[in-house]
Amino acid sequence: MDFNVKKLACDAGVFFTRAVQFTEEKLGQAEKTELDPHLENLLSRADSTKNWTEKILRQTEILLQPNPSARIEEFIYDKLDKKLPSKTTNAELLGQYMLDAANDFGPGTPYGSTLITVGEYQKRLGGAEREFLHTSAAGFLTPLRNFLEGDWRTISKERRLLENRRLDLDICKARLKKAKQAEAKAAAAPDFQETRPRNYVLSASASALLSEEVDKAEHELRVAQTEFDRQAEVTRLLLEGISSTHLNHLRCLHDFAEAQATYFAQCHHYMQDLQKELNRCVNSAGAPLSSHAAAAVCPNPPATSSTSSQRPSTLSVEQTQLPVTGTRKAKVLYDYDAHDATELSLLADELITVYTIPGMDPDWLMGERGNEKGKVPVTYLELLS
Numbered sequence: 001m002d003f004n005v006k007k008l009a010c011d012a013g014v015f016f017t018r019a020v021q022f023t024e025e026k027l028g029q030a031e032k033t034e035l036d037p038h039l040e041n042l043l044s045r046a047d048s049t050k051n052w053t054e055k056i057l058r059q060t061e062i063l064l065q066p067n068p069s070a071r072i073e074e075f076i077y078d079k080l081d082k083k084l085p086s087k088t089t090n091a092e093l094l095g096q097y098m099l100d101a102a103n104d105f106g107p108g109t110p111y112g113s114t115l116i117t118v119g120e121y122q123k124r125l126g127g128a129e130r131e132f133l134h135t136s137a138a139g140f141l142t143p144l145r146n147f148l149e150g151d152w153r154t155i156s157k158e159r160r161l162l163e164n165r166r167l168d169l170d171i172c173k174a175r176l177k178k179a180k181q182a183e184a185k186a187a188a189a190p191d192f193q194e195t196r197p198r199n200y201v202l203s204a205s206a207s208a209l210l211s212e213e214v215d216k217a218e219h220e221l222r223v224a225q226t227e228f229d230r231q232a233e234v235t236r237l238l239l240e241g242i243s244s245t246h247l248n249h250l251r252c253l254h255d256f257a258e259a260q261a262t263y264f265a266q267c268h269h270y271m272q273d274l275q276k277e278l279n280r281c282v283n284s285a286g287a288p289l290s291s292h293a294a295a296a297v298c299p300n301p302p303a304t305s306s307t308s309s310q311r312p313s314t315l316s317v318e319q320t321q322l323p324v325t326g327t328r329k330a331k332v333l334y335d336y337d338a339h340d341a342t343e344l345s346l347l348a349d350e351l352i353t354v355y356t357i358p359g360m361d362p363d364w365l366m367g368e369r370g371n372e373k374g375k376v377p378v379t380y381l382e383l384l385s
């Protein structure tokens with residue numbers, strides 16, 4: 001390997017000189033060039049952005065994947081630039097266990113058929129969770145990670161270079177100050193004690209050397225000032241790009257919140273369907289509507305008209321006239337598809353009229369839109385005053 005000894009020695013000398021300057025500044029024995037207030041504000045804002053981005057990224061990773069071992073595995077695969085193998089979510093695994101248990105107990109038994117129904121819905125929940133994790137990782141975690149591993153590393157590199165340029169500038173200022181002090185001292189107290197011509201020559205030569213040293217220090221200071229100003233401008237432009245980073249993270253945050261809303265709405269929808277399946281089985285078996293009965297009776301959905309005679313017929317909403325307790329306006333938060341004739345389909349952001357009926361399930365309201373009416377879930381509405 002070819003080593004440039006001269007360059008290595010020069011770099012070592014520069015590093016030592018900077019270290020001395022930095023130490024003297026910390027001890028208050030040397031002057032320090034202060035950055036302009038605008039650049040200082042940009043540096044402070046950048047540091048705050050970096051610190052909070054790290055915290056938000058870390059906590060979001062914990063939220064999406066509470067298992068530390070799984071997070072470490074994901075980190076290793078990411079560093080090796082390899083695709084993480086697809087894994088079964090906990091809900092999907094639970095659903096598969098329920099299906100396997102139902103086959104073992106007998107799918108025709110009340111317990112086995114209930115396990116099949118609940119297991120299928122658990123697998124649906126797991127699928128929704130998988131989609132949410134994938135969307136959040138791609139749309140929220142990745143941009144935050146790219147900022148920390150890309151843009152911030154570039155900013156940090158330029159900041160370190162700016163600090164070195166500042167140290168070099170202050171070193172040049174201190175060197176010029178010492179050279180001028182030495183020149184002024186020599187000019188103020190010339191040595192006229194010696195009468196021999198040789199000493200006059202030496203004194204003139206020393207004065208010329210001091211003057212040359214001052215000129216050299218002034219030139220080095222101008223070069224250092226130019227390099228410092230250029231690096232300060234480069235750093236300033238990079239730091240002003242933090243505003244664009246905030247806008248990008250804002251869009252990602254909206255996408256993350258939307259993904260969360262979609263995921264929880266899907267989960268709520270699936271669980272409502274599961275409750276209906278369980279209650280339908282309880283009604284078809286003639287059991288009382290209680291949580292114990294719902295857990296013990298087969299929730300097989302009636303598929304033929306032969307079983308409908310075993311259940312009390314359901315009157316349509318238009319045929320049911322019950323006392324109304326009061327009406328008010330409501331804004332629809334999410335789309336909702338009616339599951340039967342007693343329910344009303346909804347479109348997000350539309351306004352409908354809602355009211356309650358005595359004895360009605362508190363999780364539901366009666367909704368009206370023009371000539372249409374039907375039951376609507378409370379969780380899909382924002383009640384207006």
